[in-house]
Amino acid sequence: MAEKEYTWHKLADSITELNFSSVGLAEVELAGKKICVVLYKDQLFACSAKCPHAGGNMAEGYTDALGNIVCPTHRYKFSLQQGRNSSGEGYYLKTYPVEIRSDGVFVGFEAKNFFNWAK
Numbered sequence: 185m186a187e188k189e190y191t192w193h194k195l196a197d198s199i200t201e202l203n204f205s206s207v208g209l210a211e212v213e214l215a216g217k218k219i220c221v222v223l224y225k226d227q228l229f230a231c232s233a234k235c236p237h238a239g240g241n242m243a244e245g246y247t248d249a250l251g252n253i254v255c256p257t258h259r260y261k262f263s264l265q266q267g268r269n270s271s272g273e274g275y276y277l278k279t280y281p282v283e284i285r286s287d288g289v290f291v292g293f294e295a296k297n298f299f300n301w302a303k
């Protein structure tokens with residue numbers, strides 16, 4: 185399978201610029217997309233701001249000790265690593281790669297162009 189290609193968007197100059205809640209979650213808008221950024225055990229993750237179940241606001245949820253983000257609405261759990269619905273309801277939360285580089289914090293959105301689809 186072809187490797188995914190990403191378009192990288194700068195989120196901030198550094199982690200300290202991000203306005204995390206007391207449980208390490210922040211909702212931000214990046215390139216017209218609302219995403220939830222998560223600081224978990226000194227690592228950054230990013231996922232869709234909307235729960236795939238019924239649109240709960242993930243940034244108002246919390247994380248558990250196993251590395252899941254928990255939706256505040258019905259408490260379904262999703263792996264921060266790959267969005268797998270670890271509480272077993274069969275949904276999938278979109279996740280995005282995050283890179284901390286010398287010139288800032290970047291989030292990758294899958295590049296959507298014809299050449300990627302054709303691969």
Ligand code: FES
Nearest residue numbers: 235238240255258
């Ligand atoms: S809206 Fe998130 S679990 Fe139902």
